[in-house]
Amino acid sequence: MHNLEEIPEIRGLDSRSGLIRIPHEMDVPITPRVRQLIDTAEFHRLTRVSQLGLVSLVYPAAHHTRFEHSLGVYRNALLYLRQLSADERFRAAIKTEDGELLIVAALLHDLGHWPFCHPIEDMKLPSVPSHEMFANSFLLEGEVADCLRDDWGIQPRDVTTILSEKPRDTRQRILKSLMSGPIDIDKMDYLPRDSLHAGVPYGRNFDAQRLIGSLCLNQAGDGLALTDKGRTAAEMMVFARYVMFSEVYWHHTVRSATAMLQRGFYLLHGELDLDALFRMAEPAFIQHVLTASERHPAADLFGGLFGPTRRLYKRIAEFSFFQKRPYYEQFARRPYTWLAVCSDHLAEILSQQIARRVAPHEILFDAPPVKREVEFNVEIHFAKENTYRTLGEVSPVVKTLAQSQFDDYVKRVRIFVHPRLQEDLRQQDSLDTALDETLRRMA
Amino acid sequence: MHNLEEIPEIRGLDSRSGLIRIPHEMDVPITPRVRQLIDTAEFHRLTRVSQLGLVSLVYPAAHHTRFEHSLGVYRNALLYLRQLSADERFRAAIKTEDGELLIVAALLHDLGHWPFCHPIEDMKLPSVPSHEMFANSFLLEGEVADCLRDDWGIQPRDVTTILSEKPRDTRQRILKSLMSGPIDIDKMDYLPRDSLHAGVPYGRNFDAQRLIGSLCLNQAGDGLALTDKGRTAAEMMVFARYVMFSEVYWHHTVRSATAMLQRGFYLLHGELDLDALFRMAEPAFIQHVLTASERHPAADLFGGLFGPTRRLYKRIAEFSFFQKRPYYEQFARRPYTWLAVCSDHLAEILSQQIARRVAPHEILFDAPPVKREVEFNVEIHFAKENTYRTLGEVSPVVKTLAQSQFDDYVKRVRIFVHPRLQEDLRQQDSLDTALDETLRRMA
């Protein structure tokens, strides 16, 4: 095998047999060695882990799985490699074995994902591993590791390096930039896929064809870039991501459910065997936390999410750059534990105000996390002048999206309360008073 | 409220608030009284019952739920009613309260669906109720019944009448024909929806807009019909249904999984509390049969479907009208128990042939069921001549689909075996000998 295009999976893009079909009318080539990987128990588990978790409480069709998504990302790896194999510098840096490494990394990139992984990670609790680290336990030993060694001639450690370590050389930096960055193979799959299954048009319109067709290397030769033919397509993808955040991922009801899950997990996590829990598929995970939280305040939260009927907390306040900005600035980008203490104080203050007991877990603060969304820095190669400029430099709109729209406008501070309290807490003035008092106590 | 168009849900089609969005970019109007119904535990259960069951083992994205589908059928009811409200004879026969009855019947039509309902019903086991009958227990008492009476002013018994009884008068015949027939509101939803989530183009192309736009009543005034403007759209819908059967519902691997489930259930059902089982959501159902089948032959079958890895039976023979037709005619349209006895005999005969033990449950016969798919008889109204003709009369292609393509060409006889036997049973000649012997014993 002398070049990237000869990799069996890449050839499979045209071969039309041994295919799995996923939306939207996408054929994924399945070679025998890919079949081996996806038929392991570890990978098969992903058929029972949903991609969007709590989003289906708002968009009831969004039940697609990490399995489906992983196939999509794997296919994108093939498309990116085929395209980049036409780039001389890429061919010089990335050999066939590197291409195959990328392919398995793409396929396996979510292997460590446990149910509701992102909101749990966002809380930064010390006892919770990162899902990348957690994945190592699936990758370094067992059936997947055997398959990598025997069928692919790949050392499992090389896969975990690409997936979870800082790149140390040009080759690793290139591979990493395909896996993770503003135009990576992951976003290229999940934006349109989440959009399709949710039933919304928001994440689909970015001309993937044009974008892939303009892939090249950056000036330094160590990362993904685009020719200027792909500039608009890249802007479209950044914009599509913004809209998906605004309308789906950070939809206020989704955030209510997320805040409930986070608080429930926060309250209960000391009593859970996290290692066992994180190896479960979603139905077992849900059953487990429901059982574990019996006779525990968390029961109220998990029951509302996963019980026989849906009972979500209600929004009583919302703050952003243009809505009561001073409050927004007080609560945004605070550690989860700080917000949890705020809840305690506010519950106590409100108990007095409305003269009935408000339990701490009946008040939830949801706020933009400490870490801002990454910048959208990808280089654009202007072929005629042979110069490279960053996308932000040639696109004010991308610069704006990166610098303010996402974190300051989409992600808002919200206060959610148990539905039985909603009526009592309607009055905005007294809420402000209570918030002021809460902040005084936190000072 | 004087006419159908004033029904709040129908008005909601244009109102743009209180909407749930489902694919493909479809807004479903949710009035308070609809919200009451879908928030009951009985209805909420449908968020955890998949629409296509075992199909996701072949089309891994097909995880959509009966909840989503029910919303789609409900929305179709609104569209059909709005369209038909322009038809004088329809307006004379169907009053506002009948329209509302249809609306709740549409929303609740799958309330009695238990997981993997269709393949289990197809076996015609005496201890298994029909899902329509089973639904009555959800409809006639409990939260749904209360809501129907209190919020809708509808007697629960009237809903079960429409859903599961033979119509007795014109009014009932009309409502029934909207719920069930060649162009009913159910197929109008599931064909495109299954297609979309499976990732295939087959069930989507039938110009629903044109079809709905040409709805009218038949000559007798007691059933749904179409004006001649909708003739081609109706042909397209019948054809789309054929293709979905061919490529999805009766895909040979789907049939393998179905045959496994049926045999597992057949073996185990005497030991199950069916009433309790059929009230469970899908994850609990699966967990239950896995647990119940421990140390039982059915464990092999359920484990292959629902265990940590997928292990499906392999096809070793296939018979149809054009492939070894005599075998096809021997096995098609036989009762399930008859086929099960065939398995026993064949297992015994093959055990001798290959000189190793073949367990009865390792051999599965799958064959077209006794009941043929319904005929596609819907009347077409030729306005210029003011005559009614059946669709089959003016469309040879529909007549052909109805009379032979579905049941004789798509639905085939197949023999599936445990994968460990596949190699041993490759030889076609000796299989024919064994089949001949099997048939001799059955004679």
Next chain:
Amino acid sequence: MHNLEEIPEIRGLDSRSGLIRIPHEMDVPITPRVRQLIDTAEFHRLTRVSQLGLVSLVYPAAHHTRFEHSLGVYRNALLYLRQLSADERFRAAIKTEDGELLIVAALLHDLGHWPFCHPIEDMKLPSVPSHEMFANSFLLEGEVADCLRDDWGIQPRDVTTILSEKPRDTRQRILKSLMSGPIDIDKMDYLPRDSLHAGVPYGRNFDAQRLIGSLCLNQAGDGLALTDKGRTAAEMMVFARYVMFSEVYWHHTVRSATAMLQRGFYLLHGELDLDALFRMAEPAFIQHVLTASERHPAADLFGGLFGPTRRLYKRIAEFSFFQKRPYYEQFARRPYTWLAVCSDHLAEILSQQIARRVAPHEILFDAPPVKREVEFNVEIHFAKENTYRTLGEVSPVVKTLAQSQFDDYVKRVRIFVHPRLQEDLRQQDSLDTALDETLRRMA
């Protein structure tokens, strides 16, 4: 260059530069030697010849051109060749130079199309050449011929052989079967393209991806066939074609316009320089016939089609297999001149009936042409059994479409009259009398 995949245009499918974009979001690779061909005056003329001619009088968006369609067919040639290059027998029969011959034949297949070509050809007038023959004058000399010889190393005569002569050997038979047959590269483009521009869903739903992916050679090794994986896709394409005929190509108003054009041309053609006319682009063609028909009965017909306002003839009768079948059988499949004489007689008879002058050209008969649509015979290869069966054999629905639906149900006999006569001729009974008399005179 050793194999088909190395042909620059086929490589261009992945290259993403030098592309022309056409709907639906399709990138067509344009190599320098393709650019040379499409920039000739002969080919550029196709930018001003519409694909569907008079259809835009009914579907006002259907203004797409033969230029766009030719690019689509050319691209299909690349896709078919790339797919078939994986087939051993194909590779043995079709060398690189044959592949290139197919590519230019695909690109140039409509070069001889003059405006409104099909309805004019359908009349079988002795002075009208076939458009394939007419194309030879563009292909065998001039700029296109030079370009073929110089840039492609192809003899123009070889192109005309593929396009307009009976194939004489295996190689030619294979190439011809790609250009013309039930699943050829031409229909594969025009069905979805016409559908898209007309704004209808009918011609788009046939899973082109699956169809192309299952291309192979027939049993004799001298023509296109499909593996059984493509069987349903082929049925879908045949069905899509039927629906397009029913709803677009043979729409009754399109047929009215077509009948007007045919009669106008029939009346005027003796006075036209057809060789010059057929070399014109559509606007010049239209201008020319408008000018030539001044003070001529044809003016009424051309004016209604191309004048400042649209004025189409009205349908006063329609006959088919299920509508007054005896009339249908009398008029279907008759030569154009025979039908024209019918008009003369009928005009005379009606003049007496309604006691006012009816001019012969005010009555138009439109009927299914003498030649039936070709049968849909393509072989399907059943790989497991290694047998070949015709599509009709394994698909009753295709057999039905081929044998009756198209020619006997879609194509009807219609009588159109000048709008000023419509009121007078409303009475059906007297029309029957007049028709009977007309047929007596024709006997």
Next chain:
Amino acid sequence: MHNLEEIPEIRGLDSRSGLIRIPHEMDVPITPRVRQLIDTAEFHRLTRVSQLGLVSLVYPAAHHTRFEHSLGVYRNALLYLRQLSADERFRAAIKTEDGELLIVAALLHDLGHWPFCHPIEDMKLPSVPSHEMFANSFLLEGEVADCLRDDWGIQPRDVTTILSEKPRDTRQRILKSLMSGPIDIDKMDYLPRDSLHAGVPYGRNFDAQRLIGSLCLNQAGDGLALTDKGRTAAEMMVFARYVMFSEVYWHHTVRSATAMLQRGFYLLHGELDLDALFRMAEPAFIQHVLTASERHPAADLFGGLFGPTRRLYKRIAEFSFFQKRPYYEQFARRPYTWLAVCSDHLAEILSQQIARRVAPHEILFDAPPVKREVEFNVEIHFAKENTYRTLGEVSPVVKTLAQSQFDDYVKRVRIFVHPRLQEDLRQQDSLDTALDETLRRMA
């Protein structure tokens, strides 16, 4: 008729008969009085005026007409009115007769469009009327005026007021804001329509359904606004418009063709009967300028655009905010005549530099016009707080698009030259020298 929903055309949205179908699968209701209007010669002319003019030289499928677009805008008027009829303040301000006025204004808004209207208007030549003014001659007398008065009971003068005059009262301001503004019925049609026919995905993704569903009135009650549910949809529409400008309307090759047309018209316009010319359909217009320019420098320009072969000028330089910004600032936003004089000077200077005659019309400057694209100011109503904020205030990305992206980044300064000069003028350094000298002379 007591309310807006009873207007026959609005009722026709649901009625399904008397429809014209246009892409994308859109049914346009045609009542008898609409049929009267579109069958006039003035309106029928729009079937032969293309929507995008020269764009089809780059996107060869973009041949759609002003006729199709006008039907789409008319349909949008119906959708907007139906939606807004649910708004109390709208109902109070806009009576049935105002709704009907809007409907005809929407249908007729492009009646005065002559072929290639926009680039010709952009030059601001004193002898060229605005197309709105020109439309008055079609609207105030003749068949259209008769039809308005007789069939609609509308004074033609009221239509021209809405279309071309400054609104003078609340009622007029509201109607005007539906016709022209950031989310008007015109853009709502042409963005997706141009996108579809061009074959690109750029202008289609803005959730029209959601946008229409959130229409309301602004705080002052005299213009279109959106509820906050439509905020993201509005951002998407503004963004889609940006991408269409970037990739289609201001595509560099489209600009080359536009610059050629403008110069040709500039050179020839003194010799043309503009009033007659602007009443022609596109084919006649083209024929006319080709004939008129014989033996005139303009022949070279028109011949390259409309002659038997395509021969477009080539870009030799491009300046923008990030490419040689000082040049950009010198040439942007200058009057057309100023740029024409630049060409003259530059031609003379280059003639000396390359020592061969460069004709003035062989050098074309293309630059952003004097007038900037309008701001995207539309109010958003935040229902919970009952406050109105401008879209720019709550969306940094829209503010950025409005203030810089469009005019400073998309619209660039370009220099195009006759293809025979391209080789000679490749050298960038000497071009800079020549430009500097040109600017010195212009100072």
